[in-house]
Amino acid sequence: MDFVVDRRKAFAYIAAHAPDARKRTIVFVHGAGLDHSTFGLQSRYFGYHGRNVLALDLPGHGRSEGPPIPTIAGMADWVLGVLDAHEIAAAAIVGHSMGALAALEAANRRPERIERIACIGVGYPMKVSEAFLEAARRNEQTAFDMETIWGHAAQVPLGGNPNPGMWMYGDMLARLARLAPGVLYNDLKACNEYASDFANVKCPVLLILGRRDAMTPPRAASLLQKLPNAKTEFVDLSGHSLMAEAPDATLDALIPFLAEPR
Amino acid sequence: MSGPKYPGFDTLALHAGQSPDPATGSRAVPIYQTTSYVFRDTEHAASLFNMERAGHVYSRISNPTVAVLEERIAALEGGVGAIATASGQAALHLAVATLMDAGEHIVASGSLYGGSHNLLGYTLKRFGVETTFVSPRDPENFKRALKPNTRLIFGETLGNPGLDVLDIPAVAAIAHEAKLPLLVDATFTTPYLMNHFGLGADLLYHSATKFLGGHGVAIGGVLVDSGRFDWEASGKFATLTAPYEGFHGMDFEEESGTRAFLLRARREGLRDFGACMAPMTAFHILQGVETLHLRMPRHVENTRAVVAFLEKQPQVERVIYPELSSHPDYELCKRLLPKGAGAVFSFEIKGGRPAGRKFIESLRVFSHLANVGDAKSLVIHPATTTHYRMSDADLAKSGITAGTVRLSVGLEASADLIEDLERALKVAAKPAAAQP
Numbered sequence: 001m002d003f004v005v006d007r008r009k010a011f012a013y014i015a016a017h018a019p020d021a022r023k024r025t026i027v028f029v030h031g032a033g034l035d036h037s038t039f040g041l042q043s044r045y046f047g048y049h050g051r052n053v054l055a056l057d058l059p060g061h062g063r064s065e066g067p068p069i070p071t072i073a074g075m076a077d078w079v080l081g082v083l084d085a086h087e088i089a090a091a092a093i094v095g096h097s098m099g100a101l102a103a104l105e106a107a108n109r110r111p112e113r114i115e116r117i118a119c120i121g122v123g124y125p126m127k128v129s130e131a132f133l134e135a136a137r138r139n140e141q142t143a144f145d146m147e148t149i150w151g152h153a154a155q156v157p158l159g160g161n162p163n164p165g166m167w168m169y170g171d172m173l174a175r176l177a178r179l180a181p182g183v184l185y186n187d188l189k190a191c192n193e194y195a196s197d198f199a200n201v202k203c204p205v206l207l208i209l210g211r212r213d214a215m216t217p218p219r220a221a222s223l224l225q226k227l228p229n230a231k232t233e234f235v236d237l238s239g240h241s242l243m244a245e246a247p248d249a250t251l252d253a254l255i256p257f258l259a260e261p262r
Numbered sequence: 263m264s265g266p267k268y269p270g271f272d273t274l275a276l277h278a279g280q281s282p283d284p285a286t287g288s289r290a291v292p293i294y295q296t297t298s299y300v301f302r303d304t305e306h307a308a309s310l311f312n313m314e315r316a317g318h319v320y321s322r323i324s325n326p327t328v329a330v331l332e333e334r335i336a337a338l339e340g341g342v343g344a345i346a347t348a349s350g351q352a353a354l355h356l357a358v359a360t361l362m363d364a365g366e367h368i369v370a371s372g373s374l375y376g377g378s379h380n381l382l383g384y385t386l387k388r389f390g391v392e393t394t395f396v397s398p399r400d401p402e403n404f405k406r407a408l409k410p411n412t413r414l415i416f417g418e419t420l421g422n423p424g425l426d427v428l429d430i431p432a433v434a435a436i437a438h439e440a441k442l443p444l445l446v447d448a449t450f451t452t453p454y455l456m457n458h459f460g461l462g463a464d465l466l467y468h469s470a471t472k473f474l475g476g477h478g479v480a481i482g483g484v485l486v487d488s489g490r491f492d493w494e495a496s497g498k499f500a501t502l503t504a505p506y507e508g509f510h511g512m513d514f515e516e517e518s519g520t521r522a523f524l525l526r527a528r529r530e531g532l533r534d535f536g537a538c539m540a541p542m543t544a545f546h547i548l549q550g551v552e553t554l555h556l557r558m559p560r561h562v563e564n565t566r567a568v569v570a571f572l573e574k575q576p577q578v579e580r581v582i583y584p585e586l587s588s589h590p591d592y593e594l595c596k597r598l599l600p601k602g603a604g605a606v607f608s609f610e611i612k613g614g615r616p617a618g619r620k621f622i623e624s625l626r627v628f629s630h631l632a633n634v635g636d637a638k639s640l641v642i643h644p645a646t647t648t649h650y651r652m653s654d655a656d657l658a659k660s661g662i663t664a665g666t667v668r669l670s671v672g673l674e675a676s677a678d679l680i681e682d683l684e685r686a687l688k689v690a691a692k693p694a695a696a697q698p
Contacts, residue, residue, distance in 0.1 A: 016511050037521075040518055041316060149268065157269050160279055160280055165333060166521065167279075167343055170489060174520040175489075175520055
């Protein structure tokens with residue numbers, strides 16, 4: 001559905017169910033250079049299982065009007081603006097990679113509005129190599145290749161896709177090819193520069209980490225594992241793109257966590 | 263700066279799409295000869311049907327063996343995914359049926375395989391989809407034939423029968439300016455000889471029966487999507503961008519973005535038309551795909567040797583192969599097909615139908631049949647077989663003559679192929695014995 005945040009058109013996938021004030025809400029926030037459809041299976045599940053689902057396209061991504069937001073803090077404010085736009089007092093957030101940082105920052109800024117956070121494929125600090133940043137700044141194909149190859153476990157190009165007939169590398173490259181120039185750089189730079197003490201993040205946090213993640217290896221989440229109410233689930237064979245590489249394991253981790261009472 | 267590397271074509275041809283079987287450790291792709299798959303519980307079943315979980319439900323929609331072939335071809339072509347079908351014709355039909363409604367229009371190259379011409383020119387017309395055929399030699403012909411209701415531009419990468427090389431970059435630019443996708447039949451070029459999506463095609467399909475399978479043992483097709491065409495921005499494809507009552511109001515583009523076309527093709531096209539590939543067929547074709555990178559260079563090498571031989575023969579009127587400077591697409595071929603112009607070509611034998619008949623019947627290594635892309639060399643003389651009812655004038659309208667002979671050059675020793683052709687040409691050139 002289309003709506004307006006900060007006077008610009010924004011989009012959220014709602015799994016064919018209009019938001020209902022009687023239901024609890026889950027907001028999905030995608031990673032760098034991606035869009036709502038990275039959560040296709042998982043957001044659809046919760047939309048058909050009694051939850052309001054808002055799988056967002058951040059500004060400048062997917063169907064949401066640009067420009068992209070240059071900082072994680074700005075993205076967090078925008079997500080909070082989405083809650084305002086839908087008159088949602090508080091919601092759970094499922095964030096992937098950059099989206100997980102935005103979710104944590106939203107909870108840091110307005111802890112009363114974030115019930116719980118599932119962080120998929122996350123690390124902190126989320127440092128990006130100079131070579132990757134520079135290639136993205138120049139909008140070179142190399143940057144898209146790095147995002148694609150490091151964004152999946154090493155066996156992905158040779159292994160079977162759980163989603164029959166689909167090739168994950170091709171899908172990632174096709175998504176990135178649709179991006180306006182500069183959007184990937186914007187996102188990577190935002191991740192690279194983000195710093196926080198997470199002092200106000202007291203809500204339950206679930207870290208879902210792929211043991212074969214080359215983009216944000218599990219060890220990169222050690223600081224987040226020390227958050228006061230955090231727990232971690234590892235997915236053995238997955239890399240950074242857990243929703244695509246291990247859709248069932250990711251969903252099976254999300255279901256009990258998001259079913260817990262407020 | 264060097265970045266991370268993708269696996270090479272050869273490695274993908276052998277591995278993409280398959281992990282060793284988790285149940286048995288089988289290294290070869292197992293043949294999952296099953297119609298259906300046991301659900302863990304009712305919740306699991308509902309989630310699979312409603313596309314909340316990935317997996318298989320019924321082999322008309324997807325099958326683990328077939329999925330390996332689909333993912334492997336998608337990897338070799340650089341697409342987002344693929345759907346294997348019962349034949350190449352089924353793949354073309356699936357593409358059209360996924361995109362178009364009655365009352366819409368296709369601009370197609372006139373240089374097409376006869377089966378494709380029949381489907382577009384006659385059969386789909388009965389269902390309200392009209393096609394305008396144009397000469398592919400000038401890409402502007404596609405532009406001139408566009409109508410407000412045009413929804414697809416289509417051509418063969420190497421057109422039948424004159425081996426016209428489709429100028430994919432130019433035709434794709436015309437298609438994209440009109441907010442339309444370009445679909446190509448890539449059967450003759452295979453992912454080894456041409457980078458179809460890199461040149462600008464949006465969708466492609468193969469008759470996998472031919473070079474992909476490569477051994478003449480199974481009929482099949484594969485439809486591949488680049489994922490690069492923005493259906494929403496085009497605004498011309500309601501089948502992908504409007505809620506579909508036939509799948510619980512799903513808006514395929516909104517649901518899945520880059521995967522919208524394949525999602526509808528699988529969830530509607532395979533579900534309702536049912537032209538799926540059998541797992542055993544997928545296994546057979548996979549055996550061919552695993553050596554595609556070895557076979558195609560040899561196909562091209564043998565073809566070049568045979569072409570060079572035929573060019574010098576006094577019994578041969580002309581040889582039609584895009585690597586020859588006499589071919590109108592010679593320069594285009596060098597640009598788009600640097601690894602070779604494939605292994606199917608035609609030549610004209612002097613002496614018309616009688617000479618063609620004698621030539622065909624004198625061959626010993628080449629097999630006289632209606633197929634191409636086999637490891638074995640194949641031959642057909644259209645004027646005495648597929649087109650035998652047609653007059654010379656009608657043959658000319660189809661771009662062939664009474665002396666046209668089509669060869670599909672296989673992997674035998676090229677010296678044996680040349681010897682076979684040389685002997686048959688001599689027989690064909692002998693005057694007919696006087697009748698008593």
